[in-house]
Amino acid sequence: MSTAKTTIVVACALAGALALAGCAQTPAEPAKEQAGTQNREIMFQVSLLQSLTEGDFEGSVTVGELKKHGDTGIGTFDGLDGELVMVDGEVWQAAGDGKVNNMADDKTIPFGNVTFLDADETLDVSGIASFKDLTAALDKRVEALGPNNFYAVRIDGTFAKMNVRSEYKQEKPYPTIVDALAADQTFFDLENVEGSMVGVYCPPYMTSLNSAGWHFHFVTDDRKQGGHVLDCQVDKATASIDLTKEFDLALPGSEKFESTDFTVDRSADVKKAETNE
């Protein structure tokens, strides 16, 4: 009896000593990695929207890597090659020619936002007449839940109208985003389509890294049409809203990025690129 007891005490002391030694030798891992489960409440961002406006269209993160950071999101591809929509962990390209393509893991992206969508609440958005009214309805929920957080939203349903745009791939030397869109933007006015709108909300303090407020992309259920949302009319749809409190930024480290002067205010270019106004 007493021998067994002693053995247990020694084993515990040894385990404690090993744990201490381990801590001393290697830097502490973040809690989320120690736990062995992924932290799903992080808004992951590749580069800055402000860098994209300057023509830094070179992809820096692969689609495969993007999938490790989320299952839902938006962005664009190397060379500003169309609009990225991530739904259910699949990455789709709504291309400039109007086609939608499933993108392989080795493709790269110069800008995007993704997270894992775990809805904190749902909102019936049926019958909303415009994109402006839709974002106003979502803003009400954001005001209630806290406007200084990030949000990912997915709106599934039928849309009487969906006005989207995309753009053709750019060649080097890359133009600014405003010039690229002026030359190579394409518009698609869809009617009575079933699909998913994927949106990201950035809080007001994000104006120098992204744009404040909502940014939506769309893809049809049959994955044949889609793009960056300019306007829409909702027939019957439900919004799944995911409040996200953490932010992870992956800077590209490209020559173009390193040499860009980010003290310049690019808000007018960002607005033009986002709204086409």
Ligand SMILES: [Zn+2]
């Ligand atoms: Zn977009």
